Amino acid sequence: MNAMFEPFVDVVPSFFATLSQGPMTLTIFLHTVIILPMFWIYKQEKARLEKEGN
Amino acid sequence: MATKSVWSDNRFWQRTAAWVTGFASVLLIWLTFDTSAQISMGTDADLQNGVTKRVPGPTVINYKVTYEMNKKRQHEIPVIGGMNAEGTSAFQEKENFFGRDNWSEEEAGALLHLGKLASQTKNCMNCHTLLGNGAYYAPDLTKAWLDPAWGPEGSMQAMTGKETKEEAMAEFLQNPSQYPTHARMMPNLGITAEEAKGLVAFLKHLSSIDTNGFPRNFGKIQGAVNGK
Amino acid sequence: MASSYSKSESKKLATWYFTVAATLFGAQLLFGLVAAIQYVMPGFLFEILDFSVARMVHINALVVWMVFAMFGSVYWLLPDETGIETVGIGLGKLLFWVFTAAVTVVVLVYLFIQVGPADETSIWFIHEGREYIEAPRWADLGITVVALGFVANLFMTGIKGNRSGIVTVLMADMIAFAGLYLTGMFYTDNISIDQFWWWWVIHLWVEATWEVFVGALAAYGLITMIGAHRKVVEMWLWIEVAMLFGSGILGMGHHYFWIGTPEYWWEIGALFSALEPLPLVAMFIHVLYDWGKMQGEEAAKGQDLSVITNKPAFTWFIMNALGNFLGAGVWGFFHTMPQVNLYTHGTQFTSAHGHLAFFGAYATILIGMMYLAVQGKNNIKILNNTKSSIWAVSMIVGGVVGMTVALTLAGYSDVIISRAQMGATWAGYFDAQATTWLVQGLVWRLLMGVVTFVGFLFLVKDLLSIGKATHHVR
Numbered sequence: 001m002n003a004m005f006e007p008f009v010d011v012v013p014s015f016f017a018t019l020s021q022g023p024m025t026l027t028i029f030l031h032t033v034i035i036l037p038m039f040w041i042y043k044q045e046k047a048r049l050e051k052e053g054n
Numbered sequence: 055m056a057t058k059s060v061w062s063d064n065r066f067w068q069r070t071a072a073w074v075t076g077f078a079s080v081l082l083i084w085l086t087f088d089t090s091a092q093i094s095m096g097t098d099a100d101l102q103n104g105v106t107k108r109v110p111g112p113t114v115i116n117y118k119v120t121y122e123m124n125k126k127r128q129h130e131i132p133v134i135g136g137m138n139a140e141g142t143s144a145f146q147e148k149e150n151f152f153g154r155d156n157w158s159e160e161e162a163g164a165l166l167h168l169g170k171l172a173s174q175t176k177n178c179m180n181c182h183t184l185l186g187n188g189a190y191y192a193p194d195l196t197k198a199w200l201d202p203a204w205g206p207e208g209s210m211q212a213m214t215g216k217e218t219k220e221e222a223m224a225e226f227l228q229n230p231s232q233y234p235t236h237a238r239m240m241p242n243l244g245i246t247a248e249e250a251k252g253l254v255a256f257l258k259h260l261s262s263i264d265t266n267g268f269p270r271n272f273g274k275i276q277g278a279v280n281g282k
Numbered sequence: 283m284a285s286s287y288s289k290s291e292s293k294k295l296a297t298w299y300f301t302v303a304a305t306l307f308g309a310q311l312l313f314g315l316v317a318a319i320q321y322v323m324p325g326f327l328f329e330i331l332d333f334s335v336a337r338m339v340h341i342n343a344l345v346v347w348m349v350f351a352m353f354g355s356v357y358w359l360l361p362d363e364t365g366i367e368t369v370g371i372g373l374g375k376l377l378f379w380v381f382t383a384a385v386t387v388v389v390l391v392y393l394f395i396q397v398g399p400a401d402e403t404s405i406w407f408i409h410e411g412r413e414y415i416e417a418p419r420w421a422d423l424g425i426t427v428v429a430l431g432f433v434a435n436l437f438m439t440g441i442k443g444n445r446s447g448i449v450t451v452l453m454a455d456m457i458a459f460a461g462l463y464l465t466g467m468f469y470t471d472n473i474s475i476d477q478f479w480w481w482w483v484i485h486l487w488v489e490a491t492w493e494v495f496v497g498a499l500a501a502y503g504l505i506t507m508i509g510a511h512r513k514v515v516e517m518w519l520w521i522e523v524a525m526l527f528g529s530g531i532l533g534m535g536h537h538y539f540w541i542g543t544p545e546y547w548w549e550i551g552a553l554f555s556a557l558e559p560l561p562l563v564a565m566f567i568h569v570l571y572d573w574g575k576m577q578g579e580e581a582a583k584g585q586d587l588s589v590i591t592n593k594p595a596f597t598w599f600i601m602n603a604l605g606n607f608l609g610a611g612v613w614g615f616f617h618t619m620p621q622v623n624l625y626t627h628g629t630q631f632t633s634a635h636g637h638l639a640f641f642g643a644y645a646t647i648l649i650g651m652m653y654l655a656v657q658g659k660n661n662i663k664i665l666n667n668t669k670s671s672i673w674a675v676s677m678i679v680g681g682v683v684g685m686t687v688a689l690t691l692a693g694y695s696d697v698i699i700s701r702a703q704m705g706a707t708w709a710g711y712f713d714a715q716a717t718t719w720l721v722q723g724l725v726w727r728l729l730m731g732v733v734t735f736v737g738f739l740f741l742v743k744d745l746l747s748i749g750k751a752t753h754h755v756r
Contacts, residue, residue, distance in 0.1 A: 014088050016546040026549045030081070034528070037073055045066040049058055064447070064513065067520035074524045078531035078554075085550070086478075093474040093542050108542050109474050127545075163471075170471045172400035174411030180334035185477055185541045186628035188413055190696070191321070191333045193711035194628055196540075203708045231329070236712050238324040241332045249400045263474060266548070268540035269706035270624055 098159040101134070104145045108264040110134060112162035115255050118149040119262045121200050121272055129267025151258070152220055152251060162255070169256025172249045181240070184260065186268060192240065197272045199254075199261035203235075210235075223257070224250035287658045292357045292368035295375055297659060299354030300652045302382055304742065306347035307645070309389070311735045313339040318728040335396050338409065338416050339389060344640060345414055346385055351648035352495060353378075353432055356452060358655055359502045360436070364443025370435040377431045384424045388417055405469060412476070414484050415466045422467045429460035447516035451498045451523060459491040474542030481537040489558060489610075490530035492644060496606065497522040497561075499647050500569060503599050506654065508589045510572045518568045525561035533558050539620050540627060548620040555618045559611030569603040591664050592657050594671040594748070598650030601679055605642020613638050613686070625701040630720065631693030638686040646679075652745055660749035661756065668751055670744035677737025684730030692723025 020026035060066050096107030101114060117135040124131045124141050136147035148155040157165070173179075179188035182195045204210045204219045213233050216222040226233050227250040230240035245253065287293045316336040319326045327336075360368045368374065391408055398404030409416040417425065433456050440449045466483035470476050501519045504510040535551025576589045590596045613635040617626040626632065657665040695717040704710025714720060 014092065014544065014546075016085065016088055016550075017544060020546045020549050026546065027553050030532075030550070030553075034074060034077055037077075038070055041066065041069050041073060042060055045063055045069070046060045048065075049060060049063060062517065064517045064520060067517055067524060068447075071520045071524035071527065074528035075531070078528060082531055082534065089478065089538070089543050089547075090475070092544050093472070093478065095472045095475075108544070109472055112471075167471050168400055170473065170476075171402070171405070171469075173473075174469075175398050175400050175404040175408065177334045177338060177397060177409065177411045177416075179411060179413050180337045180416075181332075183628040184473065187477060187480075187541070188628065189334070189337050190628065190630055190633055191317075191337070193708045194706045197706070198708070201708050235708070236324075236715070238320075238715070239328065241329045241334075243397050244399075246399070252400065260473060263542045265540045265542060266545055268624060268627065269701060271702075271705035273707050274705055275703060275710075 098162075101145055104143075106143055110259070110262050111159065112166040112255070112259060113157055113159055114262045115151045115162055115165070115258050116148055116155045116157055117145065118147045119199065119258065121197060121261070127267070129270065130272065131264055131267070132262045134262055150218070151255070152218075165252050165255040166259055168249060168252030169254070169259075170252075172245065172253050173256055176243045176245060176249075176253075185263075185265060191238070194269065195257060195260065196265060196269060197261050199258045200273060202273045220251075220254045220258075223254045227253055287661065290361045290367060291371045292361050292374075293655070293658060295368075295371060295378060296354040296356075296358035297655050298375075298378055299350050299357065300655055302385075303347045303351035303354060303648065304652065304745065306343045306350065306385070308738060308742070310340055310343035310347060311731075311738055313337070313343065315728075315731050315735060316340075318724070318731045321724040322728055331393070332396075335392060339392055341414055342392070342416055343389075348492075348640075348644050348648060350381075351651065352492075354655070355499055355648065355651045356432070356436060356456070358651065358658070359499075360439050360443075360449070362506065363446045363449045363502070364439050366439065366443035368435055369438035369442055370431075373431055374435050377428045380424065381428045384421050384428075388421050391418070392416075402469070410469075412466070412480055415463075415480070419467065422463075426460070426463060426467075429463060433457050433460050446512070447519060448498050448501050451494065451519060455491050455494045455498065459487065459495070462486050462491065477541045478538070478543060481534055485534045485537055486531070488640070488643075489533060489555075490527060493526045493530060493561070493606075493610075494523055496602065496643060496647055497526065497565060499651065500565060500599060500602065503595070503647075503650065503654070504569065504572050507592050507596050507599070508573055508576045509591075510576055515572070518564070522561045522564060522568075525557075525564060529554050529557035529560065533618075536618050536620075536623065539623055552619050556615065558618070559607070559615050562607045562611040566603040566607045569599065592654060593665060593667045594675070594744070595650040595653035595657070595665070597667070597671075597675055598646050598653065601675065602642065602646035602650065605638065605646050605679075607642075609635070609638030609640075609642030609686070613690075625697050626693070629693050629696040629701060630689050630723070631697055634686050634689035634693055637682060637689060641682045649741065653748075656745055656749050660754075662749065662754045664755035665748070666751075666753050666755075668744060668748050670740045671748065674737050674741035674744050677733050677740060679737075681730045681732075681734030681737055684733060685727050688723045688726035688730060692720045692727070695719040 016026065019029060093108050095109050096105065096111040098111050098113040100107055101111055101117065114134060120133045121130050122133045122137060122141065123129070126141070131142070134143040135145040138144040151157065173184070178184065178195070181189050181192040183190065185196050186194060202208050204222060210226065211217065211219065211222045214222045214225040216225055224247070227245050228247060229242065231242055313336045316327065316331060317333055317340055320333045320336065357368060357374065395408050398408040406419045409418050436456055437453055440453050462483055465479045468479070497519055501515045504515050505512055532550055533555035535547040536555040538547035538551055580587065580589055617623050617631060617635065653665065696714045699717060700706060700710045700714035704713060
């Protein structure tokens with residue numbers, strides 16, 4: 001399991017370099033934070049449509 | 055009948071568009087601050103103290119620059135002033151540049167400034183590529199300083215009658231069509247002796263920028279290629 | 283109708299913009315031909331009009347004609363969308379003349395002065411030597427003023443009149459379009475910082491704001507040409523905006539793989555730019571689907587007449603849907619991953635992508651807008667194709683696709699030999715240039731360039747004469 005947490009290889013350490021230490025972490029993080037709020041927007045709009053009764 | 059689906063509702067998509075655009079823009083701005091700090095130009099003190107910068111200071115022209123495979127990063131990196139035990143820049147080994155290896159920060163900075171201005175005003179990018187960007191009518195110049203053609207084994211020093219790489223490059227830049235390497239020649243762009251010196255400093259500095267291993271295998275294979 | 287040509291100064295101004303755009307399109311093709319000839323005959327105009335100058339005019343004319351046609355398109359559609367005459371039309375006309383005069387001076391300086399000494403004066407008055415945005419700094423400032431005036435007119439009209447979804451998208455998009463230009467105007471000795479901000483203009487224009495602009499034009503075109511339902515079209519438009527900006531803004535990372543920027547851009551650039559083709563697929567499906575749907579509604583009523591009210595324009599809009607998807611989407615995806623881009627970056631393959639993407643995504647739909655203007659100007663209800671319309675679209679599309687295929691094949695040996703085998707040295711570069719694939723590819727590119735240019739002549743003839751043909755429904 002050690003290989004799952006590589007020290008970063010970038011020249012200068014930074015927040016994003018740390019986040020992208022494994023091949024998937026940065027990708028999963030970014031896509032998750034973009035998609036999650038869409039559920040909230042969805043729920044709000046659904047409630048609005050139901051209230052408008054159509 | 056069931057209520058209308060949210061998926062076919064204009065307002066839902068309008069808000070989604072606004073959210074996604076806003077998030078991507080904010081993240082891009084944040085990343086820009088992070089990247090800008092990492093690619094700011096280093097100083098002479100950095101080079102003296104052995105601080106590795108992605109874009110070193112102009113006095114890098116006083117040092118020997120090579121391009122070596124790095125075990126940890128698994129691609130080639132610029133190595134300045136010889137290699138240390140970890141396979142990165144040792145910042146020790148100096149190299150004469152137009153006869154001196156003691157260009158001060160001001161002098162080297164002025165030379166790089168002139169060279170960068172010349173690279174734009176002479177329109178290099180509309181034939182060559184710099185860092186891979188530009189036109190494809192002439193060779194990429196990212197690591198031109200390290201090109202074997204200009205080294206002691208290459209043909210360019212003999213052709214221009216010069217004894218060092220930098221003098222050969224400067225001579226070529228001033229009179230390119232006198233030294234054709236191909237039917238497709240570089241035109242005379244009215245480059246003065248001082249501008250040529252600046253351009254060579256610009257190219258040496260360019261070769262010392264950490265490009266994450268682009269181009270791969272630069273100058274490692276020489277000679278004819280199959281099928282040529 | 284309030285927005286008919288005879289009563290709308292905005293529409294008159296639009297036709298001025300289209301006229302200059304078409305002229306600059308011709309200049310783009312001519313100087314492209316000069317550059318293409320120089321690949322095949324290196325001595326052609328050597329030290330008279332060198333490749334660097336020909337290519338600078340080629341790509342600058344490209345950018346500028348598209349900006350002219352984009353301004354023209356907005357002035358054309360604004361009265362229809364907002365229901366009122368464009369606010370500030372006098373300012374719009376003044377800025378048109380300022381813009382045209384500035385472009386003329388810039389091109390004359392490019393052609394007759396070409397290069398200057400290495401100092402700031404050259405940057406201010408000759409050119410900045412930065413691909414695509416070479417315009418000297420005085421012109422940069424002028425373009426900024428013109429763009430701000432244009433955006434002001436759009437905003438004042440949008441606020442005063444009926445603000446449709448299309449107008450809302452255009453307002454947000456055009457202010458970003460104008461603002462981004464500012465990031466490409468300063469000088470720095472640090473080439474990594476230089477290229478970092480240079481991409482803010484180039485990438486965020488062509489892979490974000492311009493694409494959204496095209497989405498808005500396609501929406502307008504579908505409503506005006508086949509009577510598509512606004513609510514459906516605007517829903518698609520919002521989905522496209524979400525997908526285009528969602529992928530395109532951070533997709534900029536694919537230009538930050540090798541210019542000195544940190545390694546985390548590999549991951550961000552690859553993942554987001556890999557999603558960039560998705561909205562282009564969506565736009566392609568959307569245009570064809572709506573067409574079929576509207577025709578089907580007619581058929582259900584027992585009608586078998588075409589729903590299309592402007593045949594040549596609609597043909598170009600279809601070419602846009604296809605060309606955007608193929609040129610920007612597929613050809614872009616080919617080399618957007620870092621493991622591929624390490625070798626393809628800055629080769630003839632890039633050039634292949636550039637040709638089909640700019641043409642497919644932008645030239646096509648803007649030519650379509652010119653046909654819409656011809657229809658409106660001549661007060662025609664249904665504009666039919668002429669022989670010239672068909673020759674123009676066939677030869678231009680065939681020529682550009684032919685150039686793209688030729689450059690793609692040339693790109694094989696460029697990538698394999700000069701990059702993968704030889705590591706991008708001077709010798710490696712010229713070894714690749716001498717290969718059969720590359721040599722033949724560039725001859726084919728020239729031939730296909732000539733085909734494109736002949737197609738352009740048909741296009742000009744058609745735009746000037748189609749309004750007088752008698753087989754339209756008036």
